[in-house]
Amino acid sequence: MVKIVRKKVLNPSVTLMEVEAPLIAKKAQAGQFIILRVDEYGERTPLTIADYDREKGTVTIIFQKVGLTTELLGDLNEGDYIKDFVGPLGLPTELPEGTKRVCVVGGGVGCAIAYPQAKSLHAQGIQVDVIAGFRSKDIVILEEEFKAACDNLYLTTDDGSYGEKGFVTDKLKSLIEAGNQYDAVIAIGPIIMMKFVSAVTKPFGIKTIVSLNPIMIDGTGMCGGCRVTVGGKMKFACVDGPDFDGHEVDFDELMSRNTVYRGEEAEEKERHAC
Ligand code: FES
Known part of the structure; x- marks a missing residue:
């Protein structure tokens, strides 16, 4: 379970959530993602890591309400918990050598x-x-x-x-x-x-x-x-x-x-x- 420490509505359908996930924050790199389940009956939903703070031990996700899971997620508030939050998954973004x-x-x-x-x-x-x-x-x-x-x-x-x-x-x-x-x-x-x-x-x-x-x-x-x-x-x-x-x-x-x-x-x- 991870705790939601910050919630910000960015526009009517897009929400930002910062959650306490120190182990993920420690390893996360740009381009990687997490998979979450809102509750024990929830579907597994991948979301790209939008930001992380290694010092605070938090990970930020930003999602658009497009289906049932993201609607249920959007109903949660600061202080609530997300059942599963697994990551970081996938490979970080790699640029050609010498990119300026x-x-x-x-x-x-x-x-x-x-x-x-x-x-x-x-x-x-x-x-x-x-x-x-x-x-x-x-x-x-x-x-x-x-x-x-x-x-x-x-x-x-x-x-x-x-x-x-x-x-x-x-x-x-x-x-x-x-x-x-x-x-x-x-x-x-x-x-x-x-x-x-x-x-x-x-x-x-x-x-x-x-x-x-x-x-x-x-x-x-x-x-x-x-x-x-x-x-x-x-x-x-x-x-x-x-x-x-x-x-x-x-x-x-x-x-x-x-x-x-x-x-x-x-x-x-x-x-x-x-
Ligand atoms: Fe199952 Fe990638 S999500 S193989």
């Missing part, structure tokens, strides 16, 4: 994960540009945090209600075409966004790392639930990832696999509401 300049691209709630990446790279002395994209102004999160964790922040909204109007891919393309030379691009967000970011960078030969979010069960490479095809080979995101080369990932297969349990998820939500 990176563009981190976050989409929607993916910005919650893009933020610790930017912060960690910036702290290592790497020049970091961030492109953070949202549908509209009302769901923008972590703007001030990003400003402190990068050299240049470019904020976009699909509807133009805040920042520049357009998609993150448009902004990335324009930055590359303007002569900004990135050693790597890190993309975290909806699968479709990561697919198109990878398509933008491919012709320029820029190493592109994507953080995949397939269905996970055990998180230890045993169940095969998280399998993805990368470079024509089967990989398990929980032990081989979650970061992969975006130019090698079969995004269409991942999108299709991620919708497999949508019916069951809706049924379970309905049953719980009764």
Whole structure:
């Protein structure tokens, strides 16, 4: 059991929680994740570690209420406990040797994960540009945090209600075409966004790392639930990832696999509401 020590609602559907987990905080690195169960009947849900504080012994997660588990999690408050909280799992993010300049691209709630990446790279002395994209102004999160964790922040909204109007891919393309030379691009967000970011960078030969979010069960490479095809080979995101080369990932297969349990998820939500 881990105790929730801080809860902050970032926007109507996205919540930040800081929990007491000293053993995980001691080992966590950017790019890794945890698997939690809200209660003893709960499903196992993977969430990327958004931040950690080794001194305080806390780990921060940020999640969007998209299904029953995340709704139940969102109902918990400071002082409440989460039943299981296991990690750190997966491999930390690895950049090409000698990387001096990176563009981190976050989409929607993916910005919650893009933020610790930017912060960690910036702290290592790497020049970091961030492109953070949202549908509209009302769901923008972590703007001030990003400003402190990068050299240049470019904020976009699909509807133009805040920042520049357009998609993150448009902004990335324009930055590359303007002569900004990135050693790597890190993309975290909806699968479709990561697919198109990878398509933008491919012709320029820029190493592109994507953080995949397939269905996970055990998180230890045993169940095969998280399998993805990368470079024509089967990989398990929980032990081989979650970061992969975006130019090698079969995004269409991942999108299709991620919708497999949508019916069951809706049924379970309905049953719980009764
Ligand atoms: Fe089971 Fe990855 S979650 S193999």
